[in-house]
Amino acid sequence: xxxxxSGNTGGETVIPSSDSPxxxxxxxxxxxxxxxxSYSLLPKQNSEVPGELLEVAMGPHHPSTHGVFRxxxxxxxxxxxxxxxxxxxxxxxxxxxxxxxxxLGSIPYTDRLDYLCSxxxxxxYALTVEKLSGFQVPERAEYIRVIxxxxxxxxxxxxxxxxxxxxxxxxxxxxxxxxxxxxxILDLFEAASGARMMCNYLRFGGVRCDLPKGWLDxxxxxxxxxxxxxxxxxxxxxxxxxxxxxxxxxxxxGKELAVNAGITGPMLRACGVNYDIRKVDKYGIxxxxxxxxxxxxxxxxxxxxxxxxxxxxxxxxxxxAALRDIPEGLIVDAKAKSRGxxxxxxxxxxxxxxxxxxxxxxxxxxxxxxxYRYRVRPPSLINLTILEDMCLGLTIADAVIIxxxxxxxxxxxxx
Amino acid sequence: MIPTLEQIKARIEQSVPGAxxxxxxxxxPANQPSLLVSNEHAVDVAKFLRDDSELRLDYASNATGxxxxxxxxxxxVKVKRMVEGVEKELEETVEKKTPAYLEAVxxxxxxxxxxxxxxxxxxxxxxxxKTHLPSLTPxxxxxxxxxxxxxxxxxxIFDGHPDLRRILMWDAFKDFPMRRDYVAPDDYExxxxxxxxxxxxxxxxxxxxxTPEVKP
Numbered sequence: 001x002x003x004x005x006s007g008n009t010g011g012e013t014v015i016p017s018s019d020s021p022x023x024x025x026x027x028x029x030x031x032x033x034x035x036x037x038s039y040s041l042l043p044k045q046n047s048e049v050p051g052e053l054l055e056v057a058m059g060p061h062h063p064s065t066h067g068v069f070r071x072x073x074x075x076x077x078x079x080x081x082x083x084x085x086x087x088x089x090x091x092x093x094x095x096x097x098x099x100x101x102x103x104l105g106s107i108p109y110t111d112r113l114d115y116l117c118s119x120x121x122x123x124x125y126a127l128t129v130e131k132l133s134g135f136q137v138p139e140r141a142e143y144i145r146v147i148x149x150x151x152x153x154x155x156x157x158x159x160x161x162x163x164x165x166x167x168x169x170x171x172x173x174x175x176x177x178x179x180x181x182x183x184x185i186l187d188l189f190e191a192a193s194g195a196r197m198m199c200n201y202l203r204f205g206g207v208r209c210d211l212p213k214g215w216l217d218x219x220x221x222x223x224x225x226x227x228x229x230x231x232x233x234x235x236x237x238x239x240x241x242x243x244x245x246x247x248x249x250x251x252x253x254g255k256e257l258a259v260n261a262g263i264t265g266p267m268l269r270a271c272g273v274n275y276d277i278r279k280v281d282k283y284g285i286x287x288x289x290x291x292x293x294x295x296x297x298x299x300x301x302x303x304x305x306x307x308x309x310x311x312x313x314x315x316x317x318x319x320x321a322a323l324r325d326i327p328e329g330l331i332v333d334a335k336a337k338s339r340g341x342x343x344x345x346x347x348x349x350x351x352x353x354x355x356x357x358x359x360x361x362x363x364x365x366x367x368x369x370x371x372y373r374y375r376v377r378p379p380s381l382i383n384l385t386i387l388e389d390m391c392l393g394l395t396i397a398d399a400v401i402i403x404x405x406x407x408x409x410x411x412x413x414x415x
Numbered sequence: 416m417i418p419t420l421e422q423i424k425a426r427i428e429q430s431v432p433g434a435x436x437x438x439x440x441x442x443x444p445a446n447q448p449s450l451l452v453s454n455e456h457a458v459d460v461a462k463f464l465r466d467d468s469e470l471r472l473d474y475a476s477n478a479t480g481x482x483x484x485x486x487x488x489x490x491x492v493k494v495k496r497m498v499e500g501v502e503k504e505l506e507e508t509v510e511k512k513t514p515a516y517l518e519a520v521x522x523x524x525x526x527x528x529x530x531x532x533x534x535x536x537x538x539x540x541x542x543x544x545k546t547h548l549p550s551l552t553p554x555x556x557x558x559x560x561x562x563x564x565x566x567x568x569x570x571x572i573f574d575g576h577p578d579l580r581r582i583l584m585w586d587a588f589k590d591f592p593m594r595r596d597y598v599a600p601d602d603y604e605x606x607x608x609x610x611x612x613x614x615x616x617x618x619x620x621x622x623x624x625x626t627p628e629v630k631p
Contacts, residue, residue: 088583093568096593134444259473259526262557275526346443349477349522349532360477362522365443377477377522385559414583 053081056396060089064167064400067410071387071399078395083388087381090414098374103129103204103341106374111198113376114412117156119148119189120354122202127283128350128361129204133343135336141206142285143326147219148192148201149352150315150322151185154226156355157266157308157315158182160407164305165237167404168246174237181229184222191215205336216323223319230312238309247302251390251402254299261385265357266311267406270296270303277353288325289318304405342369356380356407376415380408417530418469420448426467431459439536449520449534454549457537458575461554464523464533472523472533475555478562480569482542482594485515515542517571521551521558539571542594550576568593 059070068089074082098106110125111118123145162178186196192211193201201208237243258271276293278286294310296303343365351360357379364373383406391399424436434456439449452460464472488511496505517539524531539546550573552558562573563582570591573579
């Protein structure tokens with residue numbers, strides 16, 4: 001059987017006859033009887049070597065990739081011998097857009113970087129602009145920022161655990177439990193900022209609007225009830241035989257490699273490196289809170305899971321203290337300027353401990369109303385640097401949970 | 416405490432002979448001056464910064480590119496001139512041209528000593544044909560994807576990078592979209608109809624093997 005569709009080509013081009021190899025996908029001439037010939041990225045194989053390498057493109061549309069992300073995997077039997085991540089499906093050149101808008105106009109775009117944690121993204125950007133132009137932040141706004149950032153951390157980590165379990169095959173239940181709790185926090189976000197996910201809440205030198213009446217009590221309720229949920233979650237998961245069998249000793253990452261490859265956030269701390277920017281830089285008012293930095297020991301998937309669960313408990317400590325101590329007062333500094341901001345000529349690099357790792361912003365001002373250069377240091381992208389190193393020698397099923405434990409959001413990877 | 420940038424500069428000059436360094440001031444309240452390093456010694460300087468016991472900048476947090484176009488700066492200079500037989504001080508505006516170049520910026524921190532940032536800058540000669548820089552990926556692996564991104568969006572070619580390909584744009588993309596003078600096409604989706612030129616290109620993937628004619 002062979003099709004030929006010469007009408008489209010206007011009769012000018014030569015259409016290969018059915019006995020010549022077809023130009024797959026380019027012309028309309030497809031010969032279904034002949035095996036399709038295509039090109040491959042595989043190395044040329046020596047015929048003496050037994051076995052055959054197989055190239056699998058996982059993604060971009062694959063539920064385990066958490067978005068449009070592709071892993072080109074080369075398999076020898078079931079073992080991975082090569083893995084190359086492929087990015088760019090969600091690339092919209094956020095940095096170029098930001099160079100064309102005012103400083104204020106970029107805040108809503110930062111929401112869309114890591115769309116699970118818009119509040120922390122706002123903070124990273126606001127912090128850098130405050131560094132660049134020397135703004136102060138009033139007391140109450142600092143407390144609100146800490147509360148929002150820690151709630152965001154809860155949302156992110158709880159979702160991550162849910163998705164990780166989904167990747168391991170625990171279909172639905174843990175994820176739905178996680179989403180039930182996330183819903184309560186999103187309601188808080190909605191009450192404060194008007195939006196559930198794209199909050200656009202922080203401003204340079206403060207926050208956009210004050211908390212509504214009764215918000216703090218609601219937040220206290222959520223924070224009080226959260227440990228009960230965490231206990232239940234952990235009782236179901238932490239000692240679970242399947243989780244332990246799948247996660248322990250899988251995707252091990254060494255300390256030295258992790259530091260050299262710029263891994264940050266829970267990924268790094270699971271390897272046992274004590275580096276938390278909340279402790280190191282003490283940005284905002286993090287020096288006032290008493291919390292500990294949970295560390296892993298082996299750097300495997302299970303440690304990454306456990307570090308996140310423990311981090312949630314530390315976040316709850318911070319939240320409790322912040323909700324207790326938050327003072328009345330201004331929410332935006334009177335000297336800070338949002339609209340028509342023209343910082344002095346210069347540059348600044350600011351960073352925060354986002355839920356996924358170090359979220360940095362690098363701004364260069366040329367004295368005009370738009371930044372000359374606007375750069376996001378995306379933790380998700382850089383944490384993927386060592387994906388291949390962690391997956392080599394393991395199976396596809398392991399690669400799926402390793403990717404899940406890295407915790408990426410493609411809005412941030414591709415920007 | 417981390418030494419000041421002047422001290423670091425002096426120590427680099429001691430241990431990496433021949434390295435030309437320059438401190439670039441930063442006018443913003445952030446107070447993060449940076450260190451401009453000559454390209455030939457960049458890898459040695461980076462290695463020194465990473466391995467020195469007092470600095471131990473083992474973590475390159477951020478690597479990014481900047482495109483600086485040709486700038487004309489007008490400066491007022493006081494000149495002494497003879498005007499009608501009398502020497503007078505006059506103000507003249509002088510135009511100074513700074514040539515265009517591309518720049519790669521690295522923000523370095525230390526995870527073991529918990530200090531930073533030290534900002535390194537590397538500059539290309541121009542932004543048209545001499546856009547090569549040494550890659551710092553062999554020193555800090557965290558630069559791997561970020562240098563690929565700079566190559567992709569700015570067109571700086573990093574010599575010594577293990578895998579320098581486009582990362583965000585597709586492989587067949589021609590221009591460098593983050594450059595200041597980049598003009599976006601009207602229609603990104605435009606593709607020539609699958610005739611002539613495209614067919615010709617596709618032949619490298621699907622070579623047409625000439626089959627010998629079989630005579631009946």
